[in-house]
Amino acid sequence: MATEPATTDEAFRAPAAFEEEARREGVHGVGPWRLGVRRLRRNRVALFFGFLFVLLVLVCVAAPIWSKQVAHTGPNENHLTDRIVVDGEEKDVVALDGVPIGPTWQGEFFLGADKNGRDVMVRLLYGGRNSLVIGITAALMTTVLSIILGLLAGFLRGRTDTAIRGLLDVMWSFPVVILGVALGVALALGGLQLGPINISGDSLLITIFVIGLVYIPYMARPVRGQVLSLREKEFVEAARAQGASPLRVMFGEVLPNLASTVLVFFTLLIANAILLEAALSFLGAGVRPPNPSWGTMIDEGVDRIATAPHLTIVPGLMLVITVLSLNVFGDGVRDALDPRAKVRLEH
Amino acid sequence: MARFVVRRLIQMVLVMFAVSILTFLIFNVIPNGDPAVRMAGRQPTETQIEAIRKEWGFDENIFVQYFTTMKKVFTGDLQSYFTQLPVGEEILKGLPRTLSLAIGAAILWMLVAIAFGLYSAVKAGKFADRFLTIIALIGISMPVFWIGALMNYYLGFKLGIFPNGGYVEFTEDPIDWFYHLILPWTALAILFIGFYSRVLRSNVLDTINEDYVRTARAKGLSERQIMLRHVLRNSMIPIITLWGLDFGAVLGGGAILTETVFDLQGVGQYAADSIGQLDVPPVLAVTLFAAFFIVLLNAIVDIIYAYLDPRIRLQ
Numbered sequence: 001m002a003t004e005p006a007t008t009d010e011a012f013r014a015p016a017a018f019e020e021e022a023r024r025e026g027v028h029g030v031g032p033w034r035l036g037v038r039r040l041r042r043n044r045v046a047l048f049f050g051f052l053f054v055l056l057v058l059v060c061v062a063a064p065i066w067s068k069q070v071a072h073t074g075p076n077e078n079h080l081t082d083r084i085v086v087d088g089e090e091k092d093v094v095a096l097d098g099v100p101i102g103p104t105w106q107g108e109f110f111l112g113a114d115k116n117g118r119d120v121m122v123r124l125l126y127g128g129r130n131s132l133v134i135g136i137t138a139a140l141m142t143t144v145l146s147i148i149l150g151l152l153a154g155f156l157r158g159r160t161d162t163a164i165r166g167l168l169d170v171m172w173s174f175p176v177v178i179l180g181v182a183l184g185v186a187l188a189l190g191g192l193q194l195g196p197i198n199i200s201g202d203s204l205l206i207t208i209f210v211i212g213l214v215y216i217p218y219m220a221r222p223v224r225g226q227v228l229s230l231r232e233k234e235f236v237e238a239a240r241a242q243g244a245s246p247l248r249v250m251f252g253e254v255l256p257n258l259a260s261t262v263l264v265f266f267t268l269l270i271a272n273a274i275l276l277e278a279a280l281s282f283l284g285a286g287v288r289p290p291n292p293s294w295g296t297m298i299d300e301g302v303d304r305i306a307t308a309p310h311l312t313i314v315p316g317l318m319l320v321i322t323v324l325s326l327n328v329f330g331d332g333v334r335d336a337l338d339p340r341a342k343v344r345l346e347h
Numbered sequence: 348m349a350r351f352v353v354r355r356l357i358q359m360v361l362v363m364f365a366v367s368i369l370t371f372l373i374f375n376v377i378p379n380g381d382p383a384v385r386m387a388g389r390q391p392t393e394t395q396i397e398a399i400r401k402e403w404g405f406d407e408n409i410f411v412q413y414f415t416t417m418k419k420v421f422t423g424d425l426q427s428y429f430t431q432l433p434v435g436e437e438i439l440k441g442l443p444r445t446l447s448l449a450i451g452a453a454i455l456w457m458l459v460a461i462a463f464g465l466y467s468a469v470k471a472g473k474f475a476d477r478f479l480t481i482i483a484l485i486g487i488s489m490p491v492f493w494i495g496a497l498m499n500y501y502l503g504f505k506l507g508i509f510p511n512g513g514y515v516e517f518t519e520d521p522i523d524w525f526y527h528l529i530l531p532w533t534a535l536a537i538l539f540i541g542f543y544s545r546v547l548r549s550n551v552l553d554t555i556n557e558d559y560v561r562t563a564r565a566k567g568l569s570e571r572q573i574m575l576r577h578v579l580r581n582s583m584i585p586i587i588t589l590w591g592l593d594f595g596a597v598l599g600g601g602a603i604l605t606e607t608v609f610d611l612q613g614v615g616q617y618a619a620d621s622i623g624q625l626d627v628p629p630v631l632a633v634t635l636f637a638a639f640f641i642v643l644l645n646a647i648v649d650i651i652y653a654y655l656d657p658r659i660r661l662q
């Protein structure tokens with residue numbers, strides 16, 4: 001503590017002498033984050049599912065490799081009249097009565113074909129890319145907008161709070177799926193024009209935008225609540241007393257303390273966004289065919305469940321495994337960072 | 348208390364008003380398609396389109412359109428753009444189906460969730476707890492239409508244990524009504540069972556450490572009495588709140604996916620069909636109907652809370 005601290009921030013760090021003493025006594029200063037990581041590492045189940053999710057993402061990213069090297073076909077290539085040799089026997093990819101071939105468990109048509117003779121495995125991987133991109137981007141959008149709204153409402157209070165809360169209340173009053181479908185259909189018909197941005201109706205961005213929007217109240221409300229209690233804390237007062245501007249207090253002091261909530265929400269939001277994508281696509285308001293996604297694949301599968309159940313089972317199982325891994329991992333992260341928190345996301 | 352109720356009800360009306368404007372805007376401003384062109388069918392002439400525009404009032408100012416539409420909502424004169432059927436009647440036709448689905452599923456998910464959550468908490472950390480936790484997590488990770496379609500196919504179509512979708516009026520044949528609804532109830536309840544049992548489990552674990560539970564034990568009450576009378580009762584409050592809100596959401600079209608996959612022809616499915624055709628009046632009506640239940644149950648929950656906890660009234 002000989003030299004003058006360089007910035008005001010450093011003045012509030014634990015003095016070096018203090019740390020020295022702690023080390024001598026055998027006491028280690030462990031921050032909440034390191035404590036969280038330590039707890040998470042002990043939770044084998046959560047870690048397993050976390051890795052499983054990463055693995056699923058990597059597999060889907062590698063879709064072109066499977067498509068080119070193993071299956072030798074693209075996600076939208078039809079093979080209606082092709083024949084294929086399975087176990088030394090030549091078979092139609094799509095039989096004369098329109099029933100597609102089931103899983104062959106070999107390179108081509110590993111998981112069978114769909115009604116147009118498209119390779120289900122290839123579509124599953126490319127569809128996974130779309131579902132994951134939509135899920136992650138939409139969750140990111142919800143998270144960023146919810147943080148901004150929650151911070152503004154909780155920190156500024158007064159009229160801003162009333163206005164934002166009113167907006168969230170109105171959004172909250174729509175059933176998630178109905179609002180999503182309504183927006184999805186309306187936007188898909190005309191596309192979206194926001195100033196210079198022009199998005200065509202069949203773009204994935206529409207689905208991302210819709211899903212990113214409808215979950216905002218579910219996250220912005222708890223964030224606002226937390227900001228309300230954080231802004232009364234001593235460290236906020238201390239920062240203000242030092243002359244920090246409101247923006248600086250908001251982003252420099254309050255925001256970092258929201259990090260654990262945000263992280264947990266983000267994980268669970270991805271899971272829910274993937275589920276909502278599937279629901280919207282099932283109702284015809286999500287990803288536009290022939291563009292694959294797990295949702296559109298299930299939708300196409302359900303129509304033919306009696307003759308080709310693999311078209312429903314395969315994409316659904318993939319989706320359930322992905323969402324489950326995110327849910328279990330998100331749960332583990334929450335338990336590790338804040339064992340007493342009660343974060344709940346609505347479907 | 349009276350002031351709180353009045354204020355809450357005024358707030359409710361304001362939210363409903365905003366919801367109606369927002370829904371109207373979503374369908375009238377965003378799509379750059381003209382409803383008259385869509386309604387006129389294939390290769391319409393300019394005069395045909397013009398006539399439709401006049402007849403339905405599409406040539407009016409957007410504010411006028413909004414107000415005439417809302418007036419029709421309240422007088423029950425709202426008509427579908429495409430089928431020309433009165434919307435109010437169609438919703439009333441679907442209502443018993445949606446009600447049957449929602450009430451049955453709500454009872455089912457509550458009972459099963461209590462059993463799961465309580466057992467899980469009693470066996471906390473043991474195999475049974477972990478097993479139920481995994482089951483609950485799988486439950487919340489499954490799309491309802493996917494598990495619904497699989498149940499319908501394997502249990503209904505292939506094994507023939509249950510009917511393959513459809514609905515039978517309660518007044519016609521109560522047993523068949525029940526029989527047709529078993530699968531939809533189960534499919535819809537799975538998700539909620541997952542959520543509720545986990546919330547209940549953590550609430551029970553919190554309550555178990557309360558002083559009054561220790562007192563009850565010291566008094567010599569049986570473990571069963573302690574769990575049911577003292578622990579469960581106090582752990583139920585948050586669950587009942589959630590139950591009210593979710594029931595409102597399911598009633599108001601939240602079961603749109605379940606209804607569609609089991610072809611129940613309820614209010615949710617009516618909305619799904621109308622949305623696909625960009626048929627504004629039914630969608631507007633169903634959305635308002637849905638929002639009404641959600642807002643109403645929110646208000647009821649708030650008022651009950653305020654009644655139980657005077658501090659809330661003063662905020």
